[in-house]
Amino acid sequence: MKNALAMAYIGDAVYEVYVREHLLSLGIVKVNDLQKESLNYVSANSQRRIVEHLITNNLLTEEEMEIFKWGRNAHGGKSKSADIVTYRIATGLEALIGVLYSNNKKDRIDQIMEEVFKI
Numbered sequence: 675m676k677n678a679l680a681m682a683y684i685g686d687a688v689y690e691v692y693v694r695e696h697l698l699s700l701g702i703v704k705v706n707d708l709q710k711e712s713l714n715y716v717s718a719n720s721q722r723r724i725v726e727h728l729i730t731n732n733l734l735t736e737e738e739m740e741i742f743k744w745g746r747n748a749h750g751g752k753s754k755s756a757d758i759v760t761y762r763i764a765t766g767l768e769a770l771i772g773v774l775y776s777n778n779k780k781d782r783i784d785q786i787m788e789e790v791f792k793i
Contacts, residue, residue, distance in 0.1 A: 678748035682765045685772025692787045718756035721764035727793050745769020
């Protein structure tokens, strides 16, 4: 497996595309509105809330939990807007998405993101 932070880097981009497509599908077209709504999904605080929901509801497989923890425990990076624990949890989610993407598991990303958009 590649570097956890590299996986989080690609996962962040993939996650962002899913969020943008979702917001556009809702009919939101003004850029300011899109940016404001995206914060419900892409901020570290939002991602922490999302991860807590996924874990509490047992929506991640054992393997996915291991990948999440691998990404969460990677050292490096910091956030100006979130505490270190929240930032690392968000990094874990992004690493998970990145690994799924790099393993061509788009169907699984679709399932996870479908759940994310229900929250």
